[in-house]
Amino acid sequence: MNAYLTLRLPADLARALARWARMRRLPKSAIVREAVARYLAPPEGPTGRVTGRELAARWAALPHLTPRDAQALAADIAAARDALPPLRAAWE
Numbered sequence: 001m002n003a004y005l006t007l008r009l010p011a012d013l014a015r016a017l018a019r020w021a022r023m024r025r026l027p028k029s030a031i032v033r034e035a036v037a038r039y040l041a042p043p044e045g046p047t048g049r050v051t052g053r054e055l056a057a058r059w060a061a062l063p064h065l066t067p068r069d070a071q072a073l074a075a076d077i078a079a080a081r082d083a084l085p086p087l088r089a090a091w092e
Helices: 011-024 028-040 052-061 067-083
Strands: none
Touching: 011 028
16 A cells, blocks of 8 residues: 655755656656655665764764763662662572
């Protein structure tokens, strides 16, 4: 079953899409369908490696804890772990 989607494009993008479709003698929907499929496809390549620059950008985007916040988080985790009941062996 096909799902239908209606979208609005800025005028310049709509003109570019129409021109592209006319030049290739394809329906606009086929072009948009392929573009969405390519956009959502998993990254190509055997390992999915990232460059150092991409890794640095990802690291910079992560939230960073201050030393005080990190100690408080570690204390909270330890307290939660200590509050758990002891585990029993599966064969008991």
